[in-house]
Amino acid sequence: MPKVVISEFMDEAAIAAHLSGFDVLYDPDLVDRPEALAAAVAQADALIVRNRTQVRGPLLAGAPDLRVVGRLGVGLDNIDVAACRDRGIAVCPATGANDVAVAEYVVATALLLLRGAYGATAGVAAGTWPRNAMMGREIGGKRLGLVGFGSIARETARRAAALGMTIAAHDPFVAPGDPAWTQPFGPVQRLDLDALLAASDVLSLHVPLTEATRGLIDAGALARMPRGAILINAARGGIVDEAAVADALRAGHLGGAALDVFDREPLDAQAGARFADVPNLILTPHIAGVTQESNVRVSAVTAQAVRRHLTER
Template identity: 55%
Template sequence: MKKIVISEFMDDAAVDTLRQDFDVHFDPMLVDRPERLMAELADAHALIVRNRTQVSAALLDAAANLIAVGRLGVGLDNIDMPACAERSVAVLPATGANAQAVAEYVVTAALMLLRGTYLRSAEVAAGEWPRQTLSNGREAAGSVLAVIGFGGIGQRVARLAGGLGMTVIGHDPQLAADAPCWRETGARCMALDDALALADVVTLHVPLTDSTRNLLDSERIARLKRGAIVINTARGGTIDEHALAAALCEKRLAGAALDVFADEPLKQASPLAETPNLILTPHIAGLTVQSNERVSSLVAQRVAAALSG
């Protein structure tokens, strides 16, 4: 019976499905025990991970029988793709399964930060009454949303935002200006700097590559409208965190929501730690009860098919 190692959390129903046909070793703590993980992989045929397990060449060398790596998500920067290709190891992400969860997170964050009221509960609870201060929030309708990276998740964001009456513009160097998705979502394709200059809200949906590292650097952040909002659910490292923190502290930006960071978990010494008007979440934009079920089920199906082929 072929063996599957699962090193991070996965929906129990999907794990049970795999156990019907495979020898499954499911231990979400393996991600923090690399030596034990390597030992488990010595006779494994598949490995299932989320974003924390580093699937390196050294890890692959410890798994001579490995056929497939299942990724409970879509980002692949924790997986050495060339090393997998050299060893004929298939990489199987859960493409599309968490798009709705991420899109809802983005739209929710945009609504909260545009209105500017939901981070002030402590003051009201303490007996203050900042009614006048909090009466100048902005509505989503009529605001401009720039979606940077127009893949499946970016397109889902565009559709939700369009339903709220937002004007959606976007940028994606991988897509032609006449690609059907622009027309289908009601978004307008633009050059990156042009889109940033017009945006009331900017949301990133790009992988972390050499070309996207610090995509929003100090220069581009300085070009944003005064009072703009930045949301990142894509990958840490695509925003210069020091420059973003400075823009928020100087009130050049009205707010930001970050679900991903250059270093995860976020360090206490991070420039983001004491920054105002900032929503910080621990890389969970794509995680809901429903999305975890979809992601886990899809990856289980794809890994089972790879091992049965």
């Protein structure tokens, strides 16, 4: 009977529905117990992870029977894909299953940061009535710049366009004549990165973490953005220079930022100290793609893919 190890949280109904008949070890805290994780994976035919379990090096080498890795999400920077390919181990991301969740996160944080009114509860309750300080900006008429124009960025573009935003994107992997640039809501302007930075009221990142994208949004890139622009990173930590973002917010050059991902995760107190007292900043714990609904979809897609690979051979 194939053994399936699940080292991070997953919808339990999907496990019951799609992994029945297998020997399943579901322990969502296993990622935080390296020795126990290594012992479990040593006997595993399949491993299901989110973004924290590092499927590489000694862990991968110590799993001689591993046939498939299911990824509860789409990013693969925590998996040594090349090593898996060399060993014939299938890697199955849940492509498309959390697109809507991330798109809604981007649009919601853009609305929050532009309007700037939703932190007034304590002041209003205390009777200060800070009305003059709460005059924010509308999203309609603003330009959304998308760095990367894959499926999540396109879902984001559709929702932003419905709110009256104009859309531009930079993606060297989408050819100029690709139909993706002509969406049902209208054309998406294709720009090089520098032009996109200079033209975007809201800049949202939708690229994987690679050698080419590491540090892509650094102090120089932030300086090229318009004063008052909003930055949203729900892609991968390491793409953005976090200290530079904090400095740009304190200086008033950036009008706001939402960071859902960080260079080191979980973000510890020492690394988080750089964000102390930074204005108009939203920090969330890598949750943009995780909603109750998307967790069900992602878990089902991943479990089905793992089952297929275990039963086909």
